[in-house]
Structure formats: C-alpha cells, structure tokens
Amino acid sequence: MDLKSFEPISCTQIPRDENGICTADLYVFLPTPKKFIVFVSKGQRFSHTHRLTMEKHIVPALFVRAAGAPVLETGSAEMDNVYQVLGQGTTQTLSNIFKMLTAQGGTNSKEALVKLKKLADDIISVVAPDIEDIKAKMLQNAQYLWVMNDAAALTTLTIMFAAANEVISSQPLHDLAAACLVMDLPLVKMSQEHVLAYLTDPNTLPEEIRKEYENHPLHAYQLVKSQLKNFSDATCQLVMNHHELNNGTGFPRMLRTGGSFALLKVFAAAVNTFDILKRAQHLGTPITLQAALLHLSEPKAEAHNRRHNKDIIDKVLAYMAPTRVA
Numbered sequence: 293m294d295l296k297s298f299e300p301i302s303c304t305q306i307p308r309d310e311n312g313i314c315t316a317d318l319y320v321f322l323p324t325p326k327k328f329i330v331f332v333s334k335g336q337r338f339s340h341t342h343r344l345t346m347e348k349h350i351v352p353a354l355f356v357r358a359a360g361a362p363v364l365e366t367g368s369a370e371m372d373n374v375y376q377v378l379g380q381g382t383t384q385t386l387s388n389i390f391k392m393l394t395a396q397g398g399t400n401s402k403e404a405l406v407k408l409k410k411l412a413d414d415i416i417s418v419v420a421p422d423i424e425d426i427k428a429k430m431l432q433n434a435q436y437l438w439v440m441n442d443a444a445a446l447t448t449l450t451i452m453f454a455a456a457n458e459v460i461s462s463q464p465l466h467d468l469a470a471a472c473l474v475m476d477l478p479l480v481k482m483s484q485e486h487v488l489a490y491l492t493d494p495n496t497l498p499e500e501i502r503k504e505y506e507n508h509p510l511h512a513y514q515l516v517k518s519q520l521k522n523f524s525d526a527t528c529q530l531v532m533n534h535h536e537l538n539n540g541t542g543f544p545r546m547l548r549t550g551g552s553f554a555l556l557k558v559f560a561a562a563v564n565t566f567d568i569l570k571r572a573q574h575l576g577t578p579i580t581l582q583a584a585l586l587h588l589s590e591p592k593a594e595a596h597n598r599r600h601n602k603d604i605i606d607k608v609l610a611y612m613a614p615t616r617v618a
C-alpha cells in the first residue's frame with residue numbers, strides 16, 4: 293500500500309455519524325510488514341475499549357484513507373495479505389473451518405486442512421517473516437497485539453516466548469501457528485459473553501457452561517486427530533494441553549506440565565499470559581505485557597506451586613528489556 297494513500301487523524305477527528313458509528317475504516321500502521329491494517333471497520337462503533345487500547349497499548353496513531361485514494365475491496369490481494377490474516381477476516385474464516393470440520397460426514401476436512409495451512413503460513417509471513425532476525429520484529433509486533441485477531445496475536449506472543457527461550461526453528465514455528473489456529477475452534481459454538489465471563493470469573497457460569505469451556509482443548513484435539521491427520525504430534529499435544537499449568541491447576545486434565553517437552557511449557561505460559569492480558573482488557577483495566585509477566589513470575593511461590601517455570605517467564609522479560617512493550 294502506498295503511504296500517501298493514508299493520512300493520520302486524532303481520536304477527536306474520527307469520522308462518525310450521529311449514532312457514533314464510523315463512516316470510514318480506521319487504520320493503524322504495522323511496521324514490520326510495512327502495512328496498514330484495519331483497526332475499526334466502517335459501520336462499527338469506535339468503542340471505549342478501542343479508545344483504551346489506543347491509549348494503553350499501541351503507538352497512538354490512527355489513519356484514514358486520504359481523499360481520492362483508491363478504496364480497497366475486501367478480498368483483494370492486498371487485503372488478503374494483511375487485513376484477512378490479522379483482522380477479523382480470520383475469525384470468520386476459522387468459524388467457517390469449524391463448520392466444515394463438524395459437518396455431517398466430515399467430507400470437507402481436506403479443504404479445511406489446506407485453508408488452515410495457508411492461514412498459518414500467511415500469519416507467519418506477516419508476524420515473523422524472517423527467523424534470522426526474529427527478535428526485533430517480535431518486539432515491534434508485540435506492540436500491536438491489540439489490533440490483531442486472537443489467533444494472530446497469540447501466534448505473535450507464542451513465537452516471541454519460544455524465541456526468548458531458544459526453542460524456535462522453522463518446524464516449531466509452524467507447529468505453534470497451527471496450534472494457535474485450531475486450539476480454540478470449539479469455542480466458536482459458545483457465546484462470546486460466556487467465553488469472556490469464564491476469563492473474568494468462571495464461578496459465575498453454570499456448571500455445564502464452565503465444563504464446556506474447560507473441555508474445549510480436548511474437543512479441539514479430537515477434531516485435529518479425527519479430521520486433520522497431517523498435523524504433527526507436537527501440534528496435537530500443544531492443542532490438547534494449551535491450558536495446562538506447571539502446578540496442576542489448569543484444564544482439562546489438571547496435568548502438571550513440569551515433565552512436558554520444552555515447547556509445550558513455553559506455549560502454555562504464552563497462552564496464560566494472553567488470557568491475563570485479555571481479562572484485564574475486558575475489565576477495562578488494561579495492563580502491559582511486562583506487568584502480566586511480572587504477575588506470573590510469582591517470585592515468592594515455591595517452584596512446584598508456580599503456574600509456570602520461573603525461568604521461562606524471566607527469559608521473556610529479559611528478552612524484552614529494556615524495550616517497553618504495551
């Protein structure tokens with residue numbers, strides 16, 4: 293995209309109608325792929341959460357397309373490359389993939405597999421395009437977690453955690469991205485309200501809803517095993533155990549992850565960190581990535597009572613220092 297096609301605006305200049313609905317797409321600039329991505333779509337409200345996100349998490353620069361600049365059609369190559377991968381387009385694609393996989397007879401699983409692999413490659417090409425120089429890109433991209441959809445944000449975070457803990461090479465990169473895409477597919481069936489309620493306080497939910505949430509890793513694993521047979525064993529294990537913890541208080545099996553392979557321990561730490569960030573965001577009290585990590589570092593806890601191995605968390609903090617990442 294041409295830089296001249298966009299012009300910066302402040303939060304007080306957002307084009308809105310009398311009901312507060314945006315009358316144009318609002319963009320932010322993602323420096324690593326040098327692309328603008330849609331932050332709020334035309335027709336959506338610029339909400340209090342959007343404003344908090346701008347203030348707390350990302351470089352506070354909003355853009356609109358300049359007068360006279362050509363309007364990009366959804367589905368164009370440029371849109372597909374970034375908007376669809378990082379934006380809400382992926383959420384829709386994942387929902388469609390889930391429907392394909394759970395359709396009677398599962399006859400569409402081959403097509404779903406192709407779509408998932410392409411999506412994983414596309415996300416990697418945007419968030420971690422060059423593994424040789426991964427640190428600088430990861431640190432930059434981590435500032436933009438909040439403009440990405442959950443799968444892309446989680447992929448970014450997990451790759452950064454893996455790089456900080458030296459368990460990254462080409463194959464784990466793909467295993468992580470694939471796991472991020474499929475591990476929460478069963479949540480498509482649940483209401484967003486229930487998912488957010490679980491994050492903030494699971495005890496407010498009826499038992500059956502809580503159980504449904506806590507079994508989503510198992511259901512995702514079963515889906516992968518039965519339909520997506522080309523996924524690696526490592527990916528299957530990451531999917532099944534992504535909410536398990538070092539102290540055995542995770543779910544669905546309350547497995548103590550201490551004896552698991554290194555990539556899983558790193559992955560579970562990244563997923564848990566993301567949940568902490570999302571919870572704070574949802575409660576209207578967003579915190580920085582460092583604050584979430586310091587919370588997880590639990591210096592006073594006994595080693596076996598920590599949710600994660602302290603070394604893993606400390607290595608991510610050291611990897612990020614002295615950069616301040618929102």
Ligand SMILES: [Fe+2]
Pocket residue numbers: 475476508509534535
């Ligand atoms: Fe999950």
